[in-house]
Amino acid sequence: MKLDPITLEILSRKMVAITDEVYFTVQRTARSSFVNEVADFAVAFLDVKGDVFAYPPSASFNFLMDTNFYSTIEAVPDLVPGDIIITNDPYTSNGLSTHLPDVHLIQPYFDGDRLIGYGWAFIHSLDFGGAVSGSVSAINTEIFQEGLRIPPMKLMKAGKFNEELLTLIRLNTRVPDVTIADFKAMMGALEIGNRRLQEIVARYGTDTMVQATQDIQDYTADRAREVFRRIPDGSYDFWDYLDDDVVSGIPLRVRLRLEVNDGQVLLDLTGTDPLSDSSFNLASLGRRMYWLSFRLTGFLTTFDPLIPRNAGFYRHIEVKNQPGCVFDARGHTAVGMRHSAPFRLFDCVSGAILKANPEMMTAAMGGSMATFQFAETDAHGQLKVEVVEPLRSGMGAIRGRDGVDARDNSVNNMRNRPAELVERELGLRVLNYDINPDSGGPGQWRGGVGQALTVELVGENGGEILISGLERSRMAPWGFEGGRPGALVAAIINEGRADERPVTKGLPLNLARGDTVTLRMPGGGGFGDPLMRDEQAVLHDAEQGFISVAGAARDYGVVIIDGAVDAEATATLRARPHLAPALFAFGAQRDAWEAVFDDATMLEINRRLYLLPQPRRYGVRRAFFDAVVPGISHDTMTPLDRLIGDVAAARLRLRHALDTILSEAGLPGRAVA
Template structure:
């Protein structure tokens, strides 16, 4: 055997062992950060991650038990290029999505990258990020949907050296302290990242000493190439074809006009997948923008990766699978926004992108993909007035229910279709904030009815214990457009936010910027449930009874949504068999072969009635043919004129069919005028 042949065999034999070791290193790095960090958002909420990147800048592994693995679809190469050659002891820091080409996704996410050397040569890079509780800007916690540009969102840190040859850049840390509301927590969390990076460096040094730098580089290539090949093999198990879906954010933060995400997903015979966002709205003058640079970015391809892991749970979590994915994201769109776009609530858009991509794959593989999850990830921030100023802390995150799938009910209170982040224990939150948690439970009747129902949302009520407090809820969505059901399954309930519920001062809220509250006020969040899968009249009556007994489904919903009549005897609640049979015989059933049918709810149906899909596609073409600085004006002007003739709360208030017909005709006339060159 030749030397080259021997090396080739040796690489293939070492790749699995090195891959497992890299994942273990990523876990150790991440636990180091978790155990040495200070803020609740990091140590309890686990909004952080750490791993090892290869020489190509893509991650080689990801922790599977700690941290936010969504953001492991990263590429550190642009950040490295921005600072030039590195030496031992250097550590690069950035939170700038534009210069880093999307490594950071919004300003509170601070990333560090460090070279790992062996015998004077770089063999890999350590990477980590943490979400700071505050990075300055207009509002406490820095993030609000109503921020108009990145200048309102806080301190921007282009790629620069945090550590220069091992010497910490103290003036930079002082700059961070002076520009943020949670100065010491931020600096402590940054130091925790450095500890994680150093833990990885020690482990990589041992790994390379064992296998050699050349062998380690070859294994890196094997891992990335193998991941792409594995992804293609899995995609080839799905029907090749083109699938299209659209979904909406409730509004753009500056008007009552929804933001459209249109996705065309093409599965090639080769197993390559193209995700095309043409037809998606232009970037908006609010904080919902994603700065992806048109790359296969975590915020636009996260759901594609989850499809791979659904098809094969052993799919490796690192950068290589993006070799099978091509993204087409028009420049200047909300999924490929240009500077100085605000991006603080980019996760709101990313969740809706995930839903839309999921809708495409649900057409390709209806028995594999679930109905829509809740579509919300809501960090709840409490800002309190203290003697020396304000302090801000994340109380917890609120999630909703997961979508039902063929053979499986959706998870209650945990929608991980987009994110696997954790909630903070209420005991920890109460110990650090002047609030009292009154209720934290599942929200009954919120999951979409189905043969396999959607998961229930959550409900959280807390009392304010100090005057001058402020509450922020980021990522509040689905007040209008419900999580959709599939194959006869029904949509989940919408989001609700209520101030002083059950009192004379009760007030129903929508999206909030900064909510000012005082001692004795209560705030209630009720998150959406997931959509249901399959006709609810086909659900096992015993399963419906179990949900009623558990307090998840009311007796009324059991009868109306599931056709299951509940009675009570000496032993408690039971199914009234004859009444149930009669109720379920009252209408035809939806069977699995109709699985491509989506149930969006009356709000989306009314919106589509006025603005059909084909109309929307033409309108987006007009907008993107116009200069970038004219698009928002054209978009706002047309919608303002059409919606003026409809109810103020349209489409939550659907109005009558005749009014919608007239509005549709008016929208068509306005669009034709624009297509002919009118402004």
């Protein structure tokens, strides 16, 4: 029988408060910078079925509630008090972990002999083995290259460490002491959660507490459906792109059909590109999971800020995954960069909801979440692996409000590392840590600007950098209703010197003392015609450094002289003829790409590719795009509009390639105009 509303409210708030205590215990006792400074970790309480019923409001991630915990629990039978399960393997955990640095612990909670739930915690480890320091490399082709894999098993057995497993872990991480210390921080925090839940059981009884774990999820599910009912019923298509997958320069397309019916939501990913030969794949294993649903998590918490956070969020969401696509990694496929394609799905959901109701969503986020890691050998010969900064882009604008600057909390609220700590702990000097001017998409409401960082290597031995997540280097963060795209990401070694060169995302690079690394993050897309932006708002942006004086004239038609708006010159500039605003502004490179590879063409190409056995698809796809855009499989830097050149000639090559390369692969099909 369901609990009365007052008792349910009291218990819900008590359990959520405990999760916050557990959360801060992990953060304050862990040793790695990923946890105690950046906050790349999470905790939760799970019910007896493995669903989240309480989640900490202070967590940097809001979307990890949509996770398959039960497969991991089921894989380790005969749990007793004092046991703790550990895993980091996406495949044997059936998607609990999504890449190997994410290490998960689950502790069963008992009242006597009766199971009453579980405590869960995860951290992003600084290093868990593999080919590169930090364990994440874009060019890995199979998961065996990515680090130590731990299937669901017991780290603690009835209160005693599994010493053989700990020995194995120590031998397979570059920072063993920090790694084990982080495990102990999670274990201590989970035990605190256990004791606090026992206090609730002692006061309210086991049956009442267990019933509350179910009732609160039912309550959340009902509230979530009411929010989804605000989206008009219908079917809405949208697609977006990764710039490339590093091992080729071919854009990787994510396609979504959003279907809404009386608060029931379907995310149909049919038509998304096949698996990559690099690590830009996600092991969802055919399930709905947080990397697929996380845009809707933010949607729910925006329109119902007080909704209790638990697995009930997702009861009315269904995902239809294309078998063999980048969201459906199987077997031994590499998955280290598993977050990149979901970021484009995130923007696809935004675009689809904008089509449904322009009042309910922002233009594209900056869409780049660059994690800058650094490895060096100190004076004592000891290897150190640390995160420098989790760089962030700006948020997209929404009707009536500018995007948030230098922060994208629609994805997560991971924290920055203070420059003083970076300089104290690493052989780096921070030369610049600021906002990136003119990076926000111009609009009546401006897209938020991204961050900017420049560091210099000052250690005697130099070091190795690895920056993952450098997306939006070609496909700009799009604007809406006349708003323009945000700026592209830039990552440069030794900017302004003779040996200046770009950084390739997700690849390690050895640098010497005196070398510099500059990162300029993209801004969010603008919303509305920038010529409609209030002149004083443009002046304020220029005074604050969000835009330059030149940008004010170029993008907004506002002339600023000696710190004031020149009204006459501004009126003249704004009166000049200009193109009618587009509903979506995608930028020159995407426009050129889609002039050749439009939606119908891409659906036909993928329809044929998916008829091939999975091992053949990538090679045939690569040969096909090389025939249409010569050299693209080896070029990740040249802008797409320059690579394509003559669109009409490229369309002729496209028809020829369809008739030759795909047909010779045994894939005849419909002609493309």
